Amino acid sequence: MLIAIPAEAYPGEFRVAATPETIKKLIKAGHTVRVESKAGLHAAISDAAYTEAGAEIAPHPEALYQGAQLILKVRAPEAHELAQLPDHAALVALFDIHRYAHLDVLSSKNISAYALELVPRITRAQSMDVLSSQANIAGYRAVLLATQYYPRFMPMLMTAAGTVKPARVLILGAGVAGLQAIATAKRLGAIVEVFDVRPATREQVESLGGKFIEVPLNDAEKAAAETAGGYAREMSEDYKLRQSALIDQQSRLADIIISTAQIPGKAAPVLIPASTVLGMKAGSVIIDLAVDSGGNCPLSKSGEVVHSENGVIIVGHGNLASLLAADASALYARNMLTFLSLLQDAEGAYAPHMDDEIIKATLVSHQGEPLFGKAPAPAHNVTQAQAA
Structure with a gap:
């Protein structure tokens, strides 16, 4: 040919x-x-x-x-x-x-x-x-991109001038991109917490040194959490309310959020609403990898860096693999x-x-x-x- x-x-x-x-x-x-x-x-x-x-x-x-x-x-x-x-x-x-x-x-x-x-x-x-090979790269690059905008160190440092606390990184979605983000953030010395609707991802998250946070599920919700292809599935409205409360709580504690949650054929779920962003610390960074599918944060804009009124930096880049x-x-x-x-x-x-x-x-x-x-x-x- x-x-x-x-x-x-x-x-x-x-x-x-x-x-x-x-x-x-x-x-x-x-x-x-x-x-x-x-x-x-x-x-x-x-x-x-x-x-x-x-x-x-x-x-x-x-x-x-x-x-x-x-x-x-x-x-x-x-x-x-x-x-x-x-x-x-x-x-x-x-x-x-x-x-x-x-x-x-x-x-x-x-x-x-x-x-x-x-x-x-x-x-x-x-x-x-190809989705896995490219998502692996995107997860790695997302952490490095976060360090570019985060105004502090990632690891804990003990110096003559005092101790610097390690950054707290919250990763939303423990697929290929999320797992690579966990590994990269841990290598840089951060404290890493991870949320995913699929309980089966807990073992992988913990094997990489991340702390798995989850919304308690009943048996029906556990069965519905993942598609046959390994993707996260859209959950019930009751689950979404519990999920929203948990993510809001953890986001306010985080220094960096890397958000990867997407549903094939549908708009990305909103996980970080504007009200949550307004409750986050000044200097916090959100890397929204789902921005081209609508975004996990409604404030993110594709290809742009948005500065919220309270000093949170929201980076919308849906093609991080292209940067490597x-x-x-x-x-x-x-x-x-x-x-x-x-x-x-x-x-x-x-x-x-x-x-x-x-x-x-x-x-x-x-x-x-x-x-x-x-x-x-x-x-x-x-x-x-x-x-x-």
């Missing part, structure tokens, strides 16, 4: 869908790879590095897509990119499919589109789980490479394994027919470590 790797056009997206490492493997498998010039610039990959790996460099999209059969991207194409895509090609990317507005255009161009965020969280798919673009691209490209094994036959020709449950789950448009939402994706043998 001729595989095309475009430069990402979405503002602030610095990742790239293939690296010299994965391109060498694609070429070894018999494919031709063409990369748009400067596609890897922000991920610390030069055109020369791609050329050395065996890729062709295309100076512009017209040259990039000429004859392309498969297109690999990080973000699904925006409106201005769609006209450049070749008809009847296959496209693999992160679509944010619940909000993607151009699926009909892909169908009109007979493009077979695969949304990587829909890879089912089954044991066999762990090596292609080199490693994020390396992991994403490896996930992508594994996924591509399901799109080709033994000779390397485009031949998707249509009976495979991973293909069934991710294929959102096929030969002119939009497929997303027509059938639920199966998910079995979920490991808790995969929950994002």
Whole structure:
């Protein structure tokens, strides 16, 4: 196949869908790879590095897509990119499919589109789980971002001038991002407390040195707390009231809050209302990783740093993985490479394994027919470590 790797056009997206490492493997498998010039610039990959790996460099999209059969991207194409895509090609990317507005255009161009965020969280798919690989990076970067705005030390320090107390970090959501945030904050010497609606996450939280805080659940609520795919599920109104009171109490004690709670296909739950922010200490920092899904804090704004009237700093950044673009691209490209094994036959020709449950789950448009939402994706043998 001729595989095309475009430069990402979405503002602030610095990742790239293939690296010299994965391109060498694609070429070894018999494919031709063409990369748009400067596609890897922000991920610390030069055109020369791609050329050395065996890729062709295309100076512009017209040259990039000429004859392309498969297109690999990080973000699904925006409106201005769609006209450049070749008809009847296959496209693999992160679509944010619940909000993607151009699926009909892909169908009109007979493009077979695969949304990587829909890879089912089954044991066999762990090596292609881009959400987990990127959330891991985001959780790490969130803690470092918090230290940039927090006006005090993270660890306890005993000096001749007196003792500095350690920072108290509250993490909302113990999925992949949250777990990495726990580990990073602990390495920096903070006291870490963690809230998650899923009781099963307690063991992981405590194994990393965090203190698990929870709303007491009855048996029915325990059963409802987690979906088959390992995600948190929206809870009852009575539970939300108890949850709100607990989070409000812990937020007022926290110096840093890292909020990661999201529900696929729905707006992110509001966990830190304005009234809670007004009760927090001056100089406290909120990192809202769910800002692009509506935000866990209604005061957060995507891509902005908001200073509340009482001195709380609210950072809205929904794409923290892009700030570590080199490693994020390396992991994403490896996930992508594994996924591509399901799109080709033994000779390397485009031949998707249509009976495979991973293909069934991710294929959102096929030969002119939009497929997303027509059938639920199966998910079995979920490991808790995969929950994002």
